[in-house]
Amino acid sequence: MEGVQNRMESDMDRFGAQGATEYDARISTLVPGYTVLHEVSAAVLHARLPEHARVLVVGAGTGAEILALAQKRPDWRFTALDTSADMLAMASQKCAAKGIHQVDFFHGLVADLPMSEPYDAVLCLLVMHFISGVREKQAFLCSIARHTKMGAPLLLCDLMQGDDTERAAMAEYAVAHGLPEQFTAALKQRLSHEFFVLTELEWVDLATQSGFRQPLSYFRALGFAAYICLRT
Numbered sequence: 618m619e620g621v622q623n624r625m626e627s628d629m630d631r632f633g634a635q636g637a638t639e640y641d642a643r644i645s646t647l648v649p650g651y652t653v654l655h656e657v658s659a660a661v662l663h664a665r666l667p668e669h670a671r672v673l674v675v676g677a678g679t680g681a682e683i684l685a686l687a688q689k690r691p692d693w694r695f696t697a698l699d700t701s702a703d704m705l706a707m708a709s710q711k712c713a714a715k716g717i718h719q720v721d722f723f724h725g726l727v728a729d730l731p732m733s734e735p736y737d738a739v740l741c742l743l744v745m746h747f748i749s750g751v752r753e754k755q756a757f758l759c760s761i762a763r764h765t766k767m768g769a770p771l772l773l774c775d776l777m778q779g780d781d782t783e784r785a786a787m788a789e790y791a792v793a794h795g796l797p798e799q800f801t802a803a804l805k806q807r808l809s810h811e812f813f814v815l816t817e818l819e820w821v822d823l824a825t826q827s828g829f830r831q832p833l834s835y836f837r838a839l840g841f842a843a844y845i846c847l848r849t
């Protein structure tokens with residue numbers, strides 16, 4: 618419980634009021650292919666899901682997943698879950714501005730989300746790498762599995778373990794996309810201290826031990842990799 622509390626407090630610093638306001642301007646500098654990741658994830662779900670699908674977005678942030686999905690599918694319903702009320706408030710404002718009203722917002726952890734009919738799909742983009750410890754990550758994925766229909770997809774993107782050359786390339790990318798050069802050392806420091814990364818093999822093992830099967834890679838840009846897997 619103390620671990621969860623600490624995690625929510627450190628996320629409040631990163632994704633609190635100021636972090637939420639600045640998030641959209643900085644995220645595509647720091648995550649190579651951020652917009653493409655959302656476009657590809659939306660394409661994957663648009664190709665798979667039926668009419669009137671219900672989609673859970675874990676770590677919905679400022680709403681990028683919902684904006685990418687909802688405009689084409691006004692018949693789908695979304696639950697936007699996040700541990701930061703400030704990030705959710707931004708998502709809510711952006712959805713309202715785009716006339717997207719089929720969204721329920723939930724502030725808290727997946728473990729606290731009331732059980733309802735399981736979802737037709739779950740998205741969890743750029744979230745799980747903030748959870749420290751393999752057991753904690755497994756508990757997180759198992760909570761997601763409890764809310765996922767049998768056979769339904771989970772799309773998950775995380776920073777994966779990488780070497781110094783790859784991290785240097787990520788810093789180069791960030792500078793080329795607007796990060797002031799003097800912040801590159803701080804960025805590399807954050808990548809190694811604030812993210813709790815797995816190798817891709819460890820990730821696949823973890824997913825298969827947490828209620829999902831057949832993880833398949835559908836996106837990769839430097840250290841960030843996205844997988845689709847199906848609820849067993």
Ligand SMILES: C[S@@+](CC[C@H](N)C(=O)[O-])C[C@H]1O[C@@H](n2cnc3c(N)ncnc32)[C@H](O)[C@@H]1O
Pocket residue numbers: 628632644675676677678679680681682698699700701704725726727741742743744747748
């Ligand atoms: C890097 S942002 C990603 C937001 C969004 N998915 C995107 O692609 O822009 C990570 C988000 O996950 C949220 N978060 C962190 N840990 C979480 C957890 N355990 N459960 C739910 N949300 C979490 C943060 O508050 C933040 O809004």
